[in-house]
Amino acid sequence: MTYQRIAVVGAGAWGAALANVAARAGRSVVLIARDDTAAAAIRAAGASPHLPDVALDPAIAIATGAAAAAEADAVLLVVPAQAHGAVAATLAPVLRPGTPVVACAKGIERGTRRFMTEVIAGSLPAATPAILSGPSFAADVARGLPTAVTLAAVDEAVATALAHSLGTTTLRPYHATDTRGVEIGGAAKNVLAIAVGIVRGRRLGASAQAALTTRGFAELMRFGRAYGARAETLTGLSGLGDLILTCSSRQSRNFSLGVAIGEGLSPAEARHSGLLAEGAFTAPVLVEMARERDVDMPIAGAVAAVLDGRLSVDQAIEALMTRPFRAEH
Numbered sequence: 439m440t441y442q443r444i445a446v447v448g449a450g451a452w453g454a455a456l457a458n459v460a461a462r463a464g465r466s467v468v469l470i471a472r473d474d475t476a477a478a479a480i481r482a483a484g485a486s487p488h489l490p491d492v493a494l495d496p497a498i499a500i501a502t503g504a505a506a507a508a509e510a511d512a513v514l515l516v517v518p519a520q521a522h523g524a525v526a527a528t529l530a531p532v533l534r535p536g537t538p539v540v541a542c543a544k545g546i547e548r549g550t551r552r553f554m555t556e557v558i559a560g561s562l563p564a565a566t567p568a569i570l571s572g573p574s575f576a577a578d579v580a581r582g583l584p585t586a587v588t589l590a591a592v593d594e595a596v597a598t599a600l601a602h603s604l605g606t607t608t609l610r611p612y613h614a615t616d617t618r619g620v621e622i623g624g625a626a627k628n629v630l631a632i633a634v635g636i637v638r639g640r641r642l643g644a645s646a647q648a649a650l651t652t653r654g655f656a657e658l659m660r661f662g663r664a665y666g667a668r669a670e671t672l673t674g675l676s677g678l679g680d681l682i683l684t685c686s687s688r689q690s691r692n693f694s695l696g697v698a699i700g701e702g703l704s705p706a707e708a709r710h711s712g713l714l715a716e717g718a719f720t721a722p723v724l725v726e727m728a729r730e731r732d733v734d735m736p737i738a739g740a741v742a743a744v745l746d747g748r749l750s751v752d753q754a755i756e757a758l759m760t761r762p763f764r765a766e767h
């Protein structure tokens with residue numbers, strides 16, 4: 439089974455890339471921008487202003503307003519994590535019951551401490567929540583470079599149908615049912631990438647970067663286990679895979695935020711780049727949730743403390759390096 443009519447809600451870098459993916463897979467695609475001004479700019483440029491160098495497939499319809507999603511067989515929700523709930527709620531009056539709504543953001547909702555599929559279930563109780571995550575830079579995906587992601591829904595038939603609807607010879611979606619594992623991997627890796635970026639910016643060396651990425655992965659695994667994820671999901675594309683990508687490339691906005699802080703910008707200055715770094719929003723809530731279940735996450739804790747000014751970069755490094763020696767596992 440395939441979902442033929444796809445609505446992509448959110449016309450930033452990732453929304454534009456996923457709209458191109460769906461069009462390339464032969465689907466009928468509507469890309470829904472935030473407002474008429476944004477839609478007009480996209481139509482004029484033939485591209486999203488957030489991904490200006492990659493042309494949108496001309497077959498993609500550009501629209502505004504939730505009503506444009508009314509005919510959709512499946513919806514990709516591609517706005518920032520903190521906007522998922524509000525934007526999903528606008529779709530409630532128009533979607534048919536049971537329509538799969540795929541969260542494409544990587545984060546945890548602050549305040550409510552909800553994962554992305556929980557946010558969708560809260561705003562759209564009649565929809566079928568799903569999640570897409572994995573190592574995939576929008577620019578690479580939009581250009582048709584080879585990439586692989588995980589697409590999860592609790593009902594395996596839905597996950598499989600979504601994967602068949604979006605998969606092409608350049609984007610391989612692996613289907614899964616562990617939605618919790620997939621959403622935890624995507625959310626946590628952004629926070630850890632900020633830490634590794636700081637180490638790069640401070641020029642602490644490739645060995646330190648590898649150590650921090652690995653110990654970061656241990657934190658991601660501990661958090662995942664405490665919140666019901668399966669280990670094999672966390673070692674898959676949306677956990678380890680995305681962590682490796684995001685902790686090693688300047689293409690990542692989270693890693694780049696860390697680099698800027700490591701090079702000496704204050705967190706406030708570094709966050710003024712205008713680029714979305716989801717890890718900065720997720721860090722405090724990730725740390726709160728870890729504490730709640732007694733999960734030790736010193737690297738994520740250090741990122742949260744640096745971002746909100748409780749620790750300087752040097753104090754955070756010292757705190758991590760002077761922790762008591764312990765067994766690796």
Ligand SMILES: NC(=O)C1=CN([C@@H]2O[C@H](COP(=O)(O)OP(=O)(O)OC[C@H]3O[C@@H](n4cnc5c(N)ncnc54)[C@H](OP(=O)(O)O)[C@@H]3O)[C@@H](O)[C@H]2O)C=CC1
Binds near residue numbers: 450545713
């Ligand atoms: N870029 C990437 O490589 C990847 C991104 N992701 C994830 O996708 C999500 C979106 O990222 P990305 O597309 O890159 O971000 P961008 O900043 O490129 O785009 C965000 C889009 O969401 C819109 N938007 C922002 N706030 C709201 C709101 N309150 N209501 C409605 N629309 C809103 C923006 O509109 P406007 O332009 O008007 O502000 C913009 O179109 C993030 O969670 C990210 O982690 C996942 C994989 C890859």
Ligand SMILES: O=C(CO)COP(=O)(O)O
Binds near residue numbers: 691
């Ligand atoms: O999630 C991504 C790649 O998988 C994109 O990373 P950034 O949001 O850090 O740019």
